[in-house]
Amino acid sequence: MTTTIAITGKGGTGKTAVTALLIRHVMRGGSVLLAVDADPDTNLPEALGDTVSRTVGDIREMVLEGLPPDADKMLVLESKIYEILAETPKYDLLVMGRPDGPGCYCYANNLLRGIMDKITKNYDLTIIDTAAGLEHLSRRIIRNLDILLVVTDGSRKGLLTAERIRDLAGELDLGFKNIYIILNKVTPENRESLQKYASELDFEIAGTIPFDSKLADYDLDGIPLIDLPDDSEAVTEVERIAELIGI
Numbered sequence: 338m339t340t341t342i343a344i345t346g347k348g349g350t351g352k353t354a355v356t357a358l359l360i361r362h363v364m365r366g367g368s369v370l371l372a373v374d375a376d377p378d379t380n381l382p383e384a385l386g387d388t389v390s391r392t393v394g395d396i397r398e399m400v401l402e403g404l405p406p407d408a409d410k411m412l413v414l415e416s417k418i419y420e421i422l423a424e425t426p427k428y429d430l431l432v433m434g435r436p437d438g439p440g441c442y443c444y445a446n447n448l449l450r451g452i453m454d455k456i457t458k459n460y461d462l463t464i465i466d467t468a469a470g471l472e473h474l475s476r477r478i479i480r481n482l483d484i485l486l487v488v489t490d491g492s493r494k495g496l497l498t499a500e501r502i503r504d505l506a507g508e509l510d511l512g513f514k515n516i517y518i519i520l521n522k523v524t525p526e527n528r529e530s531l532q533k534y535a536s537e538l539d540f541e542i543a544g545t546i547p548f549d550s551k552l553a554d555y556d557l558d559g560i561p562l563i564d565l566p567d568d569s570e571a572v573t574e575v576e577r578i579a580e581l582i583g584i
């Protein structure tokens with residue numbers, strides 16, 4: 338059985354940082370892991386210290402435009418996806434790239450959905466770093482989410498977006514078993530009120546990650562977050578979160 342986790346939340350709240358640190362944790366435990374960057378902004382490879390040259394968005398366009406009408410598009414798309422899957426010793430990485438172009442991708446997205454269902458079955462765990470918006474939830478290229486992690490920072494907007502994501506996720510019936518909020522970049526000053534607001538929104542809090550100046554420095558200096566030391570405050574808290582959600 339494969340477990341699928343999506344990390345979502347408002348832009349800039351720390352989705353990619355949390356994703357990278359969850360991956361850091363999982364890859365040390367030996368699970369067979371697929372990391373998916375579903376944010377068109379594509380920041381996850383950098384946080385992991387990887388470079389990826391082609392995205393699912395690139396090949397989707399090629400398959401839609403460049404194939405003869407009688408070609409088995411699903412088969413071609415699937416084999417191309419395996420080609421662009423970046424394999425590392427610890428995990429595989431797939432970058433989704435642009436969600437939309439000038440045309441309508443409904444058909445391609447339907448194909449992709451079936452292919453992703455198949456691909457994720459090869460892994461113990463799939464961790465998806467998502468875009469700030471909510472569209473990816475409604476497009477549902479990856480189905481059967483098990484755990485939805487909603488990241489917020491100490492801003493009102495971050496909390497409101499978290500609430501909206503939770504509501505939309507419920508309406509879309511994404512089938513996830515658990516939803517948690519993660520409070521990130523928390524300071525001693527806002528810790529208590531943030532936890533109170535999150536509880537008032539009826540969220541189960543998976544963890545409270547402090548503002549970690551080492552993490553911020555790594556990010557600014559372009560050092561992969563996955564290389565943060567064990568004693569980084571953010572790393573320590575993400576370890577706790579991983580334990581709580583059972584990965």
Ligand SMILES: Nc1ncnc2c1ncn2[C@@H]1O[C@H](COP(=O)(O)OP(=O)(O)O)[C@@H](O)[C@H]1O
Pocket residue numbers: 346347348349350351352353354355380521522523546547548549550552553556557571
């Ligand atoms: N716990 C943290 N402590 C300090 N800085 C953080 C923390 N989490 C994230 N950041 C910083 O916040 C910014 C946004 O984080 P990022 O993970 O890119 O957000 P998102 O993926 O949600 O857009 C980055 O500059 C990152 O270094």
Ligand SMILES: [Mg+2]
Pocket residue numbers: 352353354376380381466
């Ligand atoms: Mg990001």
